[in-house]
Amino acid sequence: MNWSRRHLLSIEELSKDEIDHILENAFSFKEVLLRPIKKVPALRGKTVVNLFFEPSTRTLVSFSLAEKHLSADSVNVSASSSSVKKGETLLDTAKNIESMKTDMVVIRHSSAGAAKFLAERLESNVINAGDGTHEHPTQALLDFMTIKETHKDFRNLKVLILGDILHSRVARSLMWGFMKYKTEVTLCAPPTLMPLYLNDFNVKVEHDIDKAIKDKDVIYILRMQLERQEKGLFPSLREYIKDFSMTYERFQTIRKKSIIMHPGPINRGVELDGTVADSKESVILEQVTNGVAVRMAILYLLNGGKNNE
Amino acid sequence: MNNISFLNCTVVNHDKIKKNQDITIKNGKIDRIQNHSSNSKGINLDGKCVMPSLVDMHSHLREPGEEFKEDVFSGSFAALAGGFTSIAVMPNTTPPLDNPQSILYIKKREAEFKNIELLPLGALTKKMESIEITEMYDMLRAGAKGFSDDGKGTSNPRVFMNALRYASRFDVLVSVHCEEKNLSEGGQINESGVSIRAGLPGIPSIEEDIAIYRNLRIASYLNTPLHIAHISTGDSLNLIRDFKKKKAKATCEVTPHHLLFDETVHYDYDTNYKMKPSLKSKSDVKALLNGINNGDIDAIATDHAPHQIYEKEVEFIYAPFGIIGFETALPSLYTHLVKQNKTSLSNLVKLLSYNPAKLMKIDERVIEEGNEANLIVFNPDAEITVNRSFLKSRSINTPFISKKLFGKVEMTFFRGRKVYSGE
Numbered sequence: 001m002n003w004s005r006r007h008l009l010s011i012e013e014l015s016k017d018e019i020d021h022i023l024e025n026a027f028s029f030k031e032v033l034l035r036p037i038k039k040v041p042a043l044r045g046k047t048v049v050n051l052f053f054e055p056s057t058r059t060l061v062s063f064s065l066a067e068k069h070l071s072a073d074s075v076n077v078s079a080s081s082s083s084v085k086k087g088e089t090l091l092d093t094a095k096n097i098e099s100m101k102t103d104m105v106v107i108r109h110s111s112a113g114a115a116k117f118l119a120e121r122l123e124s125n126v127i128n129a130g131d132g133t134h135e136h137p138t139q140a141l142l143d144f145m146t147i148k149e150t151h152k153d154f155r156n157l158k159v160l161i162l163g164d165i166l167h168s169r170v171a172r173s174l175m176w177g178f179m180k181y182k183t184e185v186t187l188c189a190p191p192t193l194m195p196l197y198l199n200d201f202n203v204k205v206e207h208d209i210d211k212a213i214k215d216k217d218v219i220y221i222l223r224m225q226l227e228r229q230e231k232g233l234f235p236s237l238r239e240y241i242k243d244f245s246m247t248y249e250r251f252q253t254i255r256k257k258s259i260i261m262h263p264g265p266i267n268r269g270v271e272l273d274g275t276v277a278d279s280k281e282s283v284i285l286e287q288v289t290n291g292v293a294v295r296m297a298i299l300y301l302l303n304g305g306k307n308n309e
Numbered sequence: 310m311n312n313i314s315f316l317n318c319t320v321v322n323h324d325k326i327k328k329n330q331d332i333t334i335k336n337g338k339i340d341r342i343q344n345h346s347s348n349s350k351g352i353n354l355d356g357k358c359v360m361p362s363l364v365d366m367h368s369h370l371r372e373p374g375e376e377f378k379e380d381v382f383s384g385s386f387a388a389l390a391g392g393f394t395s396i397a398v399m400p401n402t403t404p405p406l407d408n409p410q411s412i413l414y415i416k417k418r419e420a421e422f423k424n425i426e427l428l429p430l431g432a433l434t435k436k437m438e439s440i441e442i443t444e445m446y447d448m449l450r451a452g453a454k455g456f457s458d459d460g461k462g463t464s465n466p467r468v469f470m471n472a473l474r475y476a477s478r479f480d481v482l483v484s485v486h487c488e489e490k491n492l493s494e495g496g497q498i499n500e501s502g503v504s505i506r507a508g509l510p511g512i513p514s515i516e517e518d519i520a521i522y523r524n525l526r527i528a529s530y531l532n533t534p535l536h537i538a539h540i541s542t543g544d545s546l547n548l549i550r551d552f553k554k555k556k557a558k559a560t561c562e563v564t565p566h567h568l569l570f571d572e573t574v575h576y577d578y579d580t581n582y583k584m585k586p587s588l589k590s591k592s593d594v595k596a597l598l599n600g601i602n603n604g605d606i607d608a609i610a611t612d613h614a615p616h617q618i619y620e621k622e623v624e625f626i627y628a629p630f631g632i633i634g635f636e637t638a639l640p641s642l643y644t645h646l647v648k649q650n651k652t653s654l655s656n657l658v659k660l661l662s663y664n665p666a667k668l669m670k671i672d673e674r675v676i677e678e679g680n681e682a683n684l685i686v687f688n689p690d691a692e693i694t695v696n697r698s699f700l701k702s703r704s705i706n707t708p709f710i711s712k713k714l715f716g717k718v719e720m721t722f723f724r725g726r727k728v729y730s731g732e
Contacts, residue, residue, distance in 0.1 A: 113578030134508025
């Protein structure tokens with residue numbers, strides 16, 4: 001297919017064919033990752049800025065490695081070290097950086113729409129590495145890639161997304177993607193952490209985890225954030241764990257070929273039992289590996305899908 | 310004082326439209342109105358509209374304190390350009406208008422500008438903190454035209470009840486911003502499928518009618534009038550209608566933007582649509598539109614709220630709430646409602662001039678012999694482009710920016726004097 005997008009802002013805007021195309025490329029790049037010398041010249045001479053306004057280890061390292069494997073030169077700017085705290089606006093920061101002749105900007109930000117905001121105002125290609133509670137498209141893409149490794153056909157797949165759906169950009173990106181594949185998606189969370197309006201999403205809602213985890217091929221567990229308790233959205237970790245955690249006991253009742261996924265970082269013993277996280281059903285570390293491959297594919301495609309040789 | 314005559318005008322009042330009229334203004338008053346005669350001398354308007362100048366019940370001029378956004382001069386000039394010659398200014402400045410001296414300051418600035426009538430609303434509570442009530446009597450003597458804790462509401466119901474009761478003997482407007490802060494706090498836009506999809510924290514729409522119910526219940530208990538500022542939902546309107554049916558002295562206003570936009574604009578994250586109250590659903594817009602046509606809504610007010618570009622051109626969650634409205638109110642309503650046959654021009658005159666003048670207890674806004682010559686010449690066929698040079702406000706935070714609208718305020722007259730010319 002012909003790739004024409006300049007930016008990757010959301011899963012919502014992608015077609016199924018575009019997602020498949022990214023994944024095909026990602027599988028090729030995964031082969032590169034398995035070589036002793038993990039470098040191709042696809043982005044040689046290109047400059048990528050990783051603008052991270054929210055703390056992140058895994059996503060930042062993943063993007064940085066993807067950029068290095070493609071021979072791009074990259075710089076990381078994090079909120080604490082940038083001029084943002086001195087009162088400069090995001091737009092000024094981005095324009096100043098772009099004036100240093102950069103080609104691509106990867107942005108993570110706590111405001112929904114931040115990536116789109118830059119894409120509309122900069123010449124560079126913009127990649128959304130997570131914007132508020134809106135979307136986290138590269139995460140969903142690496143998740144789809146990971147699922148593809150065990151389940152080729154998304155149409156007959158049963159997926160459960162478990163945890164804080166309301167505040168999750170990962171959940172939104174996953175839902176948009178699965179809808180394109182007509183995958184059956186069930187959401188499970190306390191009602192206070194579930195969106196009140198799900199009209200735009202074709203999903204099932206089940207508040208009983210023991211019912212929800214049955215017969216699922218993919219159990220996707222979201223990170224639980226403690227600040228939600230302070231805001232009165234759930235009463236205590238103790239009750240959350242009893243009611244919504246993937247405990248070892250629950251794990252023993254799931255379907256044999258199910259896989260356990262998590263976007264990281266895991267709160268061991270909170271949303272996910274440590275033994276389950278380390279079990280052979282868990283593909284959590286595979287997700288991390290695929291993250292590098294998917295990000296290489298995206299950088300490569302946004303750069304025009306050519307090798308800069 | 311100079312006399313001026315307009316020939317061949319279409320006179321648009323709140324209750325009727327009369328074509329081919331000649332109007333003479335003398336000594337600040339409308340001296341004569343008669344059928345057009347070819348012998349008369351004066352400015353031939355070729356059928357353009359002459360209507361009462363507009364009255365805004367709700368605006369923010371940002372002075373004192375935030376003159377980088379707007380001040381009395383820039384805001385007043387913007388108001389005149391939009392056809393408003395009387396504007397209520399809200400007290401949420403820095404410091405707030407919560408004492409007689411600050412009201413005197415606004416009146417002094419009005420006198421310096423000369424060409425507009427400012428109707429300062431004093432705060433109901435000191436520092437708008439909802440603890441102690443203000444010196445209302447003295448503020449009225451200084452020139453206040455009513456009271457409000459706009460932007461904050463008066464959170465403590467006991468304090469609000471006392472304030473309303475204390476104000477009741479003055480027979481002036483008390484306007485209340487209805488927002489249940491415990492429900493709206495932290496939210497960015499209306500809670501709905503749109504907020505979920507856009508990933509922006511939602512504000513449940515019931516926060517508005519819950520606050521309206523509390524405030525109207527207090528007013529009806531005291532049997533005092535109360536004006537509800539900027540309503541945005543069908544539920545709020547139904548509630549107010551119910552109170553009116555029970556003979557409560559309730560009135561309400563709506564902004565042009567709540568009549569013209571719904572929440573689906575938020576998929577683009579344009580901060581020029583970020584305001585309080587938030588934009589609501591298509592059915593709410595329909596209900597409000599119904600409300601302006603059946604008389605349930607008493608006034609249209611701009612809630613002119615200037616913010617600088619650099620404050621608005623930021624990430625959505627960091628942008629301040631509010632948009633400007635003086636210059637675009639009449640053209641946008643004319644273009645999107647009158648031209649689409651959703652309401653009449655007479656009804657706009659009623660809601661933007663006649664009714665608000667009554668509620669503010671100022672001169673009668675009817676083009677009629679003997680009335681003050683507060684009027685505008687409006688050309689419904691002229692096209693305008695909303696851009697930096699068209700906007701007289703210091704700030705340009707409007708969703709109409711770069712857009713074209715029909716309807717141009719060509720002249721604004723204040724007490725018989727031409728105070729704005731848009732040609």
